[in-house]
Amino acid sequence: MVESAKPVPPIWCPGCGDFGVLAALKKAALEQKVAPYDLVLVGGIGCSGSIHNFLEVNGIHALHGRLLAQAVGVKLANPGLTVVAAGGDGDGYAIGMGHFIHAFKKNASIVYVAMNNETYGLTKGQPSPTSQIGFEGNIERPFDAILTALSIPAPNLIARTFSGDPKTMIAVLGEAIKFTREGRGFAFIEDLSPCVTYNDTYKLWREKVLDVSKVPGYDPTDRQAMFKICLDTMDQGRIPIGVMHRPKETAPEGLEAKLLGTALGPARSDISIEPNLASYQKLLAALS
Amino acid sequence: MPPLADVSVMIGGQGGDGTLTVSDLLGRYFRKRGLYVYTSRNVLSRIRGGHADASVRASRDPIAAQKSTVDVLVAFDQEAITIGASELAPHGYILYDSTAFKSDLPNATGFPFATLVGGALGQPIFKNTAAYGALSVVFGFDPAETRAVIEERFKRRGGEALEKNLKALEIGRKAALEAAGLADRYSVADGDAHDLVMTTGNQAVALGFVVGGGRFFAGYPITPATEIMEYLQRYLPPLGGVVRQAEDELAAVNMIIGASYTGARVMTSTSGPGLSLMTEGIGHAGTAELPIVVADCARVGPSTGQPTRHEQSDLSHLANLGHGEFPRFIVAPGTPVDCFEMTVDALNLAERWRVPVLLLLDQALCQNTTTSPRFDVQRVHVDRGERLTGDAVAQLTQYKAYQFTESGRSAYAPPGTPGVWAEITGNEHDEWGHVSVNPTNRVRMMRKRMEKMVKARDELPAARLFGPADAKVGIIGFGSTFGPIREAQTVLEARGKPTRFLQARTLFPVPVHEIEPFLKSVDVAYVVEHNYTGQFARLLRETMPAQHAKLRSVLKYDGSNFRAPEIIAAIPEVA
Numbered sequence: 001m002v003e004s005a006k007p008v009p010p011i012w013c014p015g016c017g018d019f020g021v022l023a024a025l026k027k028a029a030l031e032q033k034v035a036p037y038d039l040v041l042v043g044g045i046g047c048s049g050s051i052h053n054f055l056e057v058n059g060i061h062a063l064h065g066r067l068l069a070q071a072v073g074v075k076l077a078n079p080g081l082t083v084v085a086a087g088g089d090g091d092g093y094a095i096g097m098g099h100f101i102h103a104f105k106k107n108a109s110i111v112y113v114a115m116n117n118e119t120y121g122l123t124k125g126q127p128s129p130t131s132q133i134g135f136e137g138n139i140e141r142p143f144d145a146i147l148t149a150l151s152i153p154a155p156n157l158i159a160r161t162f163s164g165d166p167k168t169m170i171a172v173l174g175e176a177i178k179f180t181r182e183g184r185g186f187a188f189i190e191d192l193s194p195c196v197t198y199n200d201t202y203k204l205w206r207e208k209v210l211d212v213s214k215v216p217g218y219d220p221t222d223r224q225a226m227f228k229i230c231l232d233t234m235d236q237g238r239i240p241i242g243v244m245h246r247p248k249e250t251a252p253e254g255l256e257a258k259l260l261g262t263a264l265g266p267a268r269s270d271i272s273i274e275p276n277l278a279s280y281q282k283l284l285a286a287l288s
Numbered sequence: 289m290p291p292l293a294d295v296s297v298m299i300g301g302q303g304g305d306g307t308l309t310v311s312d313l314l315g316r317y318f319r320k321r322g323l324y325v326y327t328s329r330n331v332l333s334r335i336r337g338g339h340a341d342a343s344v345r346a347s348r349d350p351i352a353a354q355k356s357t358v359d360v361l362v363a364f365d366q367e368a369i370t371i372g373a374s375e376l377a378p379h380g381y382i383l384y385d386s387t388a389f390k391s392d393l394p395n396a397t398g399f400p401f402a403t404l405v406g407g408a409l410g411q412p413i414f415k416n417t418a419a420y421g422a423l424s425v426v427f428g429f430d431p432a433e434t435r436a437v438i439e440e441r442f443k444r445r446g447g448e449a450l451e452k453n454l455k456a457l458e459i460g461r462k463a464a465l466e467a468a469g470l471a472d473r474y475s476v477a478d479g480d481a482h483d484l485v486m487t488t489g490n491q492a493v494a495l496g497f498v499v500g501g502g503r504f505f506a507g508y509p510i511t512p513a514t515e516i517m518e519y520l521q522r523y524l525p526p527l528g529g530v531v532r533q534a535e536d537e538l539a540a541v542n543m544i545i546g547a548s549y550t551g552a553r554v555m556t557s558t559s560g561p562g563l564s565l566m567t568e569g570i571g572h573a574g575t576a577e578l579p580i581v582v583a584d585c586a587r588v589g590p591s592t593g594q595p596t597r598h599e600q601s602d603l604s605h606l607a608n609l610g611h612g613e614f615p616r617f618i619v620a621p622g623t624p625v626d627c628f629e630m631t632v633d634a635l636n637l638a639e640r641w642r643v644p645v646l647l648l649l650d651q652a653l654c655q656n657t658t659t660s661p662r663f664d665v666q667r668v669h670v671d672r673g674e675r676l677t678g679d680a681v682a683q684l685t686q687y688k689a690y691q692f693t694e695s696g697r698s699a700y701a702p703p704g705t706p707g708v709w710a711e712i713t714g715n716e717h718d719e720w721g722h723v724s725v726n727p728t729n730r731v732r733m734m735r736k737r738m739e740k741m742v743k744a745r746d747e748l749p750a751a752r753l754f755g756p757a758d759a760k761v762g763i764i765g766f767g768s769t770f771g772p773i774r775e776a777q778t779v780l781e782a783r784g785k786p787t788r789f790l791q792a793r794t795l796f797p798v799p800v801h802e803i804e805p806f807l808k809s810v811d812v813a814y815v816v817e818h819n820y821t822g823q824f825a826r827l828l829r830e831t832m833p834a835q836h837a838k839l840r841s842v843l844k845y846d847g848s849n850f851r852a853p854e855i856i857a858a859i860p861e862v863a
Contacts, residue, residue, distance in 0.1 A: 035706075036709055037707060058703035058712075059721070060549050069542030076532065081550065102535040265530065266554075283499075
């Protein structure tokens with residue numbers, strides 16, 4: 001067997017919520033039988049974005065905020081790959097916000113796990129887009145990724161998980177990987193992943209999370225109902241978790257499927273001249 | 289008056305008057321007569337309205353620039369006369385639409401094109417075709433061929449469009465034939481240029497990308513680069529390729545980086561403002577060693593500058609772009625054939641050396657149309673460097689994506705290759721791609737990357753030399769200045785004043801091995817470029833300080849491209 005890059009020990013603080021995502025990802029990928037060489041993990045910038053170093057997979061470390069653009073590029077160029085992008089709330093919701101919103105509308109079949117700890121941990125605890133009012137002098141209202149995700153009418157899988165609840169996380173990640181491998185589109189998971197050093201919210205979040213599947217009227221195919229459930233839950237001072245949107249569509253709605261159908265895609269095309277010669281000559285002959 | 293061997297017609301009016309159609313029709317006619325043709329446009333950055341003009345030049349000799357004077361001006365409004373009359377040759381003439389105004393210039397004849405056409409066809413918009421009809425009389429065009437041009441141009445739309453354009457043509461012809469002293473006022477000598485195609489640099493780049501194996505393109509609309517994306521939207525999908533219009537240039541460059549990571553050949557195209565945004569991505573690709581090609585269709589900068597106008601002021605930025613240090617190659621085509629072939633070179637270089645290759649173009653090269661020899665697919669060679677397939681990987685004991693090698697190139701196995709994987713990162717890394725702050729590794733990795741600019745030297749597009757080897761006046765240029773410089777050389781040669789021209793096709797790393805011997809062979813060298821600070825000349829002085837005294841700059845930065853006489857006038861030794 002050829003020796004490839006080996007995982008290195010995580011850089012995270014003991015107890016970091018990101019360990020939960022790492023463990024869940026390992027388990028979900030195994031359960032979904034994804035070969036390590038077919039799995040691409042796209043990391044953002046920040047503590048969470050280093051996750052690709054800690055698994056035996058293809059890892060690409062993107063620029064700050066750009067992981068979704070790179071992940072979409074990977075998937076469209078080789079739809080045979082299973083693509084998981086993983087980063088933090090600063091990466092995804094601040095510097096990467098433009099790409100975040102567009103990822104829903106593009107609907108390429110990739111999984112995106114945003115590890116939300118409501119702070120910039122790696123740069124030592126500044127407020128992030130999701131920070132509560134009062135955190136480190138923050139006076140801006142926190143951004144809510146789930147409400148935003150629900151507001152974009154696209155057949156995406158949308159969920160929120162909590163690192164303190166690994167069982168649900170494994171199930172949701174497994175569903176997301178399966179969803180994208182079936183070419184059904186974009187799967188977004190916000191994982192509540194506490195920063196034990198700069199914003200240790202384990203205890204608080206354990207008390208506040210509410211599994212929306214237990215709320216009367218729960219129907220993840222009904223965007224309007226889910227929007228109301230989330231708002232009501234938040235009004236009660238709780239944090240809604242669970243699958244928030246699961247599209248009715250089961251056909252391959254993914255962008256790569258719409259563009260390429262069953263074709264192999266750019267990365268696996270034979271680009272030598274010979275097999276393409278007739279097409280090339282036709283193109284060039286059209287000049288007049 | 290003897291037949292013109294080199295003729296120029298300018299058509300001016302408001303955006304939406306159809307000036308481009310008239311230049312297109314004239315271009316088609318002149319090509320039927322075996323002439324070389326060059327058309328350009330002067331439009332504002334708005335959809336309709338505002339002054340717009342189009343020029344067409346035809347010549348028995350190869351041309352790739354506008355003529356400095358206009359033989360016939362067609363004006364659809366007073367402003368077009370005001371703007372165009374200053375360029376009119378002493379023997380020149382003006383045909384104008386007198387529907388809305390009268391000109392008292394002695395060398396002008398007015399026809400109420402809009403009224404005549406509007407009355408007969410119900411739609412004054414066909415006034416441009418009527419003007420083409422009048423022009424055909426002024427130049428003594430063959431009536432059947434004049435008509436054939438209309439039929440070719442509108443055959444695809446057919447039906448009413450074709451019929452009305454043919455009627456408008458006859459209205460214009462009749463009016464001009466009835467006016468005193470206009471028929472056959474000029475004649476244009478036939479040429480023997482045949483089997484040429486009419487194209488633009490942007491189209492040539494798009495075709496080069498396809499034939500060079502490019503299969504993934506992401507971009508964001510920006511003048512004057514957008515046509516590259518539009519052509520590829522037509523060309524690539526049937527070949528299994530993907531073209532995406534991204535949400536911004538940040539996304540565009542990162543999408544191609546992601547696609548490059550999978551082993552696809554990729555490109556984006558942009559202009560100054562987009563290039564600024566792509567800078568972080570280009571640096572990332574440089575240090576992560578992911579091959580990308582970025583075509584920069586330069587326009588007037590900085591900031592939004594003049595979106596539709598011509599400049600070559602991005603070179604310094606390209607040579608220095610990004611924080612930190614990483615290798616990059618800047619290649620600059622000068623003709624459509626160059627655009628086609630050097631886009632292939634750029635793809636090969638990027639993949640072989642795993643570097644960003646910056647394809648530097650300029651507005652005139654990108655958007656002006658010119659007659660060009662056909663592009664030859666037989667000259668295209670696809671070189672994928674040390675790309676590892678599954679079979680090759682199976683023979684390895686280890687796979688390291690950033691392996692140190694004698695050649696400076698590491699073999700690459702894209703994700704999905706059975707049995708292997710790697711870490712790819714813009715952080716400093718070791719051979720496996722693991723993040724590293726080890727000082728010894730840092731030095732080795734820096735050298736591995738930076739020395740590509742030395743080791744690849746002989747593979748970079750070579751400069752071309754024109755003119756006698758013993759000429760003592762040198763000219764150096766790149767991009768679209770190729771056309772006017774060659775034309776200036778021809779004029780000067782005929783005057784017994786030979787010059788030697790070096791067309792630089794690789795600009796960075798500066799090809800000292802090509803340019804230094806050239807500078808030594810001449811007494812003085814004029815670096816012709818479109819910017820204020822003499823950016824290429826500055827790079828040459830920096831890299832060849834001993835030749836400093838021989839370098840002079842010929843600069844133009846008014847938004848228009850050089851005409852040959854301007855270059856001649858700027859060189860005192862031959863002017």
